[in-house]
Amino acid sequence: MRMLATCVTAILLSLGAVHADPSQWRAEWPDTDFTRSTVDFAEIISGGPPKDGIPAIWNPALIAAQSEQRLDAREPVLTYAPEHGPARAYPIRYLMWHEIVNDVVDGLPIAVTYCPLCNSAMVFDARIDGQRLTFGVSGKLRHSDMIMYDRETKSWWQQAVGKGVVGQHAGTQLMQLPAWMEDWASFLTEHPDGLVMDEPDWRRAYGSNPYVNYDTSSRPFLYQGEDPPHGINPLERVVRVENRAWPFARLREKGEIREAGVMLDWRAGQASALDARDIASGRDVGSVRVRDEQGRDIAHDVPFAFAFHAFFPDGVWMLGD
Known part of the structure; x- marks a missing residue:
């Protein structure tokens, strides 16, 4: 299984290198301005699915929690949680x-985003x-992170940082809003009158994890790319606030941390979405x-x-003593 995964990775990476020349992308992206870019095209590869092969949701249905x-x-x-x-x-x-x-x-128009390969979830x-932009999934990756695109200008955006990387909006920054991942029970306890997104009208194996283990x-x-420093496992979760990162291992040990003007509280109860076949x-x-x-809740991420x-x-690793 591991050898097969390695072979698939090598093939996809080689395909990505072949398609690093933007002229190869223009047939699929005729309205994207490839003369404007803030990244090396060689870093962008195909993730497998084509443009919109992973279908974004517009105007989701919501129901009482x-x-x-x-x-x-x-x-x-x-x-x-809006104001x-x-x-x-x-x-x-x-x-x-x-x-x-x-x-x-x-x-307020918002884009709710999640990249499974990076565990990056941001609003x-x-x-x-x-001007409102509406976003879709390009099918491209950079450093394993989803590249989004906006339907209005066909610019490409790096999900992990919310920044335009190719096209008219190259260099433009989206504002990240305070949002957080938590277990469903905690949401219900804190927001008994809240709303939850209803199941989309697509044929998908909702509740299952296609990235087992x-x-x-x-x-x-x-x-x-490079592994993180300090011997930190590449797939260790961290809490990112701007350019600082707190390893989850430290948070689990301490329970709460107060430093650098930030208060972080860890509690048990949330299942990993990227572990077992059944997310729950x-x-x-x-x-x-x-x-x-x-x-006050502040914008952050748990990549x-x-x-x-x-x-x-050049980010700062908050490792404690």
Whole structure:
């Protein structure tokens, strides 16, 4: 099995190198401005599916959280709590198969995103200069992270940092909004009047994990970059706040950490979405809530260590004493 995976990786990487010349992409992307780029095209490879082969969701249906019967208490959801109106939970069981949900909450267009290969789950303000953008999945990867595209200009965006990398919006930054991954039971407890995304009308194996044992494997899939420093396992989860990263192993040991103006609280109860075939049966990796010194939720991410190192090579590793 490992030898087969290695061969598949090598083939896909070689295909990516062949298609590094943007002229090879123009047939599929005739409206993308490839003269504008902030990255090396050689770093961009095919992830396998074509453009929209992983279908993003537009205008998701939502139901009252109390009426949801399909989710297990331990299943992970991505929670977004707007200033006005009920909090919303976006189950990872759906994001696993769609990766992007385009929604409007309290009048604000948002992009709810999840890249399984990096475990990067973030919510962005989907406006640039007041214009709403709607996002799809390009089928391309860079450092194993999803490259999104916007339907309005066909620009490409790096999901892990929310930044345009190719096209009209190359160099443009999306605003990340406070959101966090937690277990379904915790969402219900804190937001009994909340809403949850309903099951999409697609034929997908919702609730199952197509990346069995991924977060305990020896190497990230389709990643050829450097390993993180300090002997940190490439697939160790970290909490990223701007350019700082706290390893999950340290958080589990301490339970809570207060430093650098950030308060981090870890609690057990969340199943890993990238462990067992059945997401609800995944091992307990726990959840982290991240707040500032005033107790306000702040924007953060929980990627794998390799992804933090790839996109923040000069980032600060918060290792403690």
